[in-house]
Amino acid sequence: MALWGGLGQAATVAQLVGADVGGLISNIIQAAATARQNKKECEQLARRVLMIADLLPHLQDPEVMRRPEVRRPLTGIDDTLREAHELVTSCQGKSAAYQFVMAGRLADRFRDVQSRIDSYLLVFPFISHIDITRRLDRIYNILLSNDTAGPSSSAGSQLDVLVSQEVLVHRHGVGKFTLKELVVATNNFAQEIGRGSFGRVHKGVLPDGREVAVKSLGKASSQHGWQGLLRELDVVSCLRHKHIVHLVGCCVVRQKKSLLSFWRKNVEKQEELLLVYEYMKNGSLHDHLHGPSSSSSPSPVMASWKMRIEILLGVSRAIEYLHDYAGVIHRDIKLSNILVDSSWVPRLTDFGVVVNWDEA
Incomplete structure (x- = not known):
């Protein structure tokens, strides 16, 4: 069970927030398994505390846990877990008549405890974000000092792996591909389907058929093109909107001083970077408005004013999302950068020249 792996990390939490979290969670799980009454509610409560156990490994770093903005939201977690244990235990030995009389009060207590546990579960993503930010700051400082002193080959290799993993996995949260996988998927980049601000685009098929x-x-x-593609990765990996093309993953062919372009302008050796997007079956808006005409199969975009208006509205919503929520400016809105998916839904693409609001 995933519970025991998480409980092994509970000592750090116990020391820093003053609670025997691991022991309490273990007792709740065991009591829920033997509950005679309100079994459904007990199982739901057990699943919630099991989620806390699964998240305990993220609280291993004492340096993070000493920060007041981290410790403060966790204050009282021990009291909540003790009340949860008492509640589940009360469902074991009481008579059916007692349970019937107390049914309403028990239901309120279950809702209250579950709500408080849910509030603690919401804290974990923020703690993880603080931890990741601290790690990236540490890596950045190492890179700066390493660049001044002149790194050894072994140190450069270690930093390369560390930076690539931290940035791509934790910060961007996108899938990772090897160059070999993309060569196979694209049949050695045989079919070029377009060109962006700084690169070429080839069609491919992943092993799962996508x-x-x-x-x-x-x-x-x-170098300008390289930094543009890095900026595109940095921005698009954080965007989630139905009218923006989704980034499936990326491939970084690592070399010395990897990913320094995020912080520096001069890089001695560039990496090879490939971005993997979902494929838009129906091409670009430019293809439909200015491509070769065909009387046998006219484009729905040309045949339907309703579809044209829906495309305009979709792109407008994407731009609104970029400005109001993402805080960036696309700077290259044109027909060839508006793609259409298999359901004729418009998707904005090509973020190679995007800038933040404070840079505009």
Whole structure:
């Protein structure tokens, strides 16, 4: 059971928030398994505290746990878990008549305890974010000092792996592909389907059957193009909107001083970076408005004013999302950057020249 792996990390939490979290969770799980009354409610409560046990490994770092903004929201978790244990235990030995009389009060207590446990569960993502931010700051400082002193080959290799994993997995949260996987998926980049601000786009098919569009820099790419693609990765990986093309993953072919472009302008050796997007079956708006006409199968975009209006509204909503929620400006809205998926829903793409509001 996942419970025991999480309980092994409970000592740190117990020391720092003053609670025997692991022991309390273990007792709740065991009591819920033997409850005679309100079994459904007891099982639901046990599942909630089991989620806390699964998240305990994220609280291992004493440096993070000493921070008041982390400790303060966790204050009282021991009292809540003790009340949860008492509540589940009360469902074991009481008579049916007692349970019937107390049914209303028990239901209120279950709702109250579950609500408080849910409030603690909401804290864990914020703690994880604080931890990740602290790690990235530490890595950034190492990179700066390492660049001044001149890194050894072994130190550079270790930093390369560390930075790539931290940024791509934790910060961006996107899938990772190897270059070999993308070569196979695109049949050695055989079918070019477009060009973006700084790169070319090839069609591919993943092993699970998903069609994708793989964006990469051209052979004669400049440092400006490399930084543009990095900026695109940095921005698009954080965007979640139905009218913006979804980033499936990326591929970084690592070299020395990886990902320094996030913080520095001068990089001695560039990496190869490929972005993997979901494939838009119906091409771009430019294709439909200015592509070769065909009387046998006219484009629905040309045939339907309703669809044109829906496309305009969809793109407008995407731009509104970028400005109001993401805090960025696309700067390259044009027909070729408005794609249409298999359901004829418009999707905005190509964020190679995007800037933050404070940079505009």
